[in-house]
Amino acid sequence: MPSERKAPAADRRSDPDRWLHERLAWLRSTLAPDRSGRCRPYVLTPDGTIHTRPDGRWEDRRWATISRDHERIWRIVRTSGEKPRTAIHAVPVQHTITVADRDSRTRARHARARLGQLRRWKNDVDEAVALGPDSWDTHDFGDTVRTMAADRARWVLVRLLAHVQDGRCAGCGIVPERLVRGVLCPGCNGGEGGGFGADQRESQLTTYRANPPAARFAWTYPGAEPNP
Known part of the structure; x- marks a missing residue:
C-alpha cells in the first residue's frame, strides 16, 4: 500500500x-x-x-x-x-x-489573497461597530452594503447581527457554539425550516419572525430588489 x-x-x-x-x-x-x-x-x-x-x-x-x-x-x-x-x-x-x-x-x-480579503471585510465590520447600530439604517450604510459582492455582504452582515444579538440566538436566546446565518442557533435554524423540533420552538420562532433583529435596518443583499 x-x-x-x-x-x-x-x-x-x-x-x-x-x-x-x-x-x-x-x-x-x-x-x-x-x-x-x-x-x-x-x-x-x-x-x-x-x-x-x-x-x-x-x-x-x-x-x-x-x-x-x-x-x-x-x-x-x-x-x-x-x-x-x-x-x-x-x-x-x-x-x-x-x-x-x-x-x-x-x-x-490563494491563501494570501483570502487572508487579505478577510482583513478588509473585518475592517468593514469594525468600522460599522464603531459607528453603532443607530447608523446602520441610513441610506449611506444601506447603499454601501448593496455595492458589496454577495459573499462580502453576507460575511459582514452576519457578524453585525451577531454583535447586535450579543452572540445569542435570536430565537431562543441561548449562546450557540456558532451562529447559523448570523441569526439562529442550529436548533432554531432547523426549526425555522420545519425540521426536527419545529413544534417545540414555534412560539419562540413566531416572536423572532415578527421582529427579527435586522428588520430595523432594511438590509438587502446585492442583486435583491428591496421591498416596495
Whole structure:
C-alpha cells in the first residue's frame, strides 16, 4: 500500500508565507529531487496530499486511480503504466518535483489573497461597530452594503447581527457554539425550516419572525430588489 506523506502542520490560512516556506522544505526532504528536478515518484491528490511508495515500485508507473473514502479523504486505488480508460478519477504519477512545487505556491497565493480579503471585510465590520447600530439604517450604510459582492455582504452582515444579538440566538436566546446565518442557533435554524423540533420552538420562532433583529435596518443583499 502507498504511504501517505503529510506536510508540516503550519496553518496555511493564517500564515501562508510560513506555510509555504515549511512546505517547500518538506517537499525537498520527502521527494529528494536531484539537480534536474527528478525525484521519487509521487501522486498529488486534489486536496494537496502527497502519496509516495518507499519501496520504489512506482518508478515505471504513469497514472494513478484515486477515490474518496467515507471520510472524503483521497486514497490510491491502483497505479498503471497507461491512463485508465474507465476510471472516473485518474491523476498522473509525478516523477519531477515541479508539479508539487507549483501546487504549493498556488495554494499559498490563494491563501494570501483570502487572508487579505478577510482583513478588509473585518475592517468593514469594525468600522460599522464603531459607528453603532443607530447608523446602520441610513441610506449611506444601506447603499454601501448593496455595492458589496454577495459573499462580502453576507460575511459582514452576519457578524453585525451577531454583535447586535450579543452572540445569542435570536430565537431562543441561548449562546450557540456558532451562529447559523448570523441569526439562529442550529436548533432554531432547523426549526425555522420545519425540521426536527419545529413544534417545540414555534412560539419562540413566531416572536423572532415578527421582529427579527435586522428588520430595523432594511438590509438587502446585492442583486435583491428591496421591498416596495
